[in-house]
Amino acid sequence: MHKLIRGIHDFQENIFSEQQELFERLSYGQSPETLFITCSDSRINPNLLTQTAPGELFILRNAGNIVPPWGATNGGEGATIEYAVRVLGVKDIIICGHTHCGAMAGLLKPDSVKHLPAVSRWLEYADATACIVRDKYADEADEELLTDTIKENVLCQIDNLRTHPSVASGLATGSLKVHGWVYQFETGDVYAFQPRAGKFLTIGHLTEEHLGVLEAPAI
Numbered sequence: 001m002h003k004l005i006r007g008i009h010d011f012q013e014n015i016f017s018e019q020q021e022l023f024e025r026l027s028y029g030q031s032p033e034t035l036f037i038t039c040s041d042s043r044i045n046p047n048l049l050t051q052t053a054p055g056e057l058f059i060l061r062n063a064g065n066i067v068p069p070w071g072a073t074n075g076g077e078g079a080t081i082e083y084a085v086r087v088l089g090v091k092d093i094i095i096c097g098h099t100h101c102g103a104m105a106g107l108l109k110p111d112s113v114k115h116l117p118a119v120s121r122w123l124e125y126a127d128a129t130a131c132i133v134r135d136k137y138a139d140e141a142d143e144e145l146l147t148d149t150i151k152e153n154v155l156c157q158i159d160n161l162r163t164h165p166s167v168a169s170g171l172a173t174g175s176l177k178v179h180g181w182v183y184q185f186e187t188g189d190v191y192a193f194q195p196r197a198g199k200f201l202t203i204g205h206l207t208e209e210h211l212g213v214l215e216a217p218a219i
Contacts, residue, residue, distance in 0.1 A: 022053065032058040035084040037157075038096040039065045039103065043185055046096070058084045064103030064153065065095055068125045070163040078164060085166035085176060093161065096181040096190075097154045104149045108133070125160070129153040151200055154180040155193065 016023060036046045037060045046052075046059055060080045068077055084090045097104075106113040107126050113119045133149050140148060158180050161167050170176025180193035182200055191200035 022055075026055045030055050030058075030088065032056055032084075032088060033091050034058065035060065035081065035088075035090045035093045036096065037061075037065055037067060037094065037161075038183075039063065039098055039101060041098060041101065044096070044098050044183055049183060049190070058088060058090060060084075063119065063122060064101060064107070064126060065097050065157060066103075066122065066125045066153075067095065067157045067160040067164075069160045070165065072125065081161070081164050082166045085164075085170055091175070092177050092179060093167065094179045094181055095154050095157050095161065096183055097150045098183040099147060099150065099185050101146070101150050104129075104153055105146060107153075108146065108149055126153055126156065128159070129156045132156065151182055151191075151193075154182060 032055060034057055036050075036057045038044055038046055040061045040063050046057055047054075050057065058080075060077060062077065066077075067081070068075065070078065081093075084093070103119075103123065104126075106116075106119060107123050107130050110120065110123075113123070129149060129152050132152050133145070136152075137145055137148050158178055161178060162171065167176065167178070171178065180200075181203075182191045183189075184191070190203045192203050193200050
């Protein structure tokens, strides 16, 4: 807690004073162009990763960057997505997974989270991921299996995202684009899913026009 308090003092004395005009402008409202859906994991910082300033990202975080299908729950995910699309008018939605994800490790080994009933129930929204992994990656294990599970989960959650009416409408009218990313902690690389290639490719090797746009009705 002491470190956090010192950080607030540093922010007020140094950062805020240097960007006071920005923060005063933000007090009148926000107009982010991107909804960034990612994991609660403390090791991923969306603004640091994308080098964006306050007001540029609308961020939704939870364990496993999971998006429950429309109507499956009354949680905050649906409300956040709807507000981002209908009110803020975001143009892009990114679902970003990450390597070494504890939630996905729990999905692979349900017994490891059976003492966490809330977590176990939450991971049920990734049942499709678990099913795909069992059928598609039966010959894999350990870190390789976890990494492929993380990637498949991003794609499954995009499918769930498309069930939300605001998203379905935005995709149908062309006003909204959806992207699937995976961030690798140990290298700093970000991989974007490329539908035509059928795989994740590092963003560093892609042009701006080919950053993993998922506009089609299905992958």
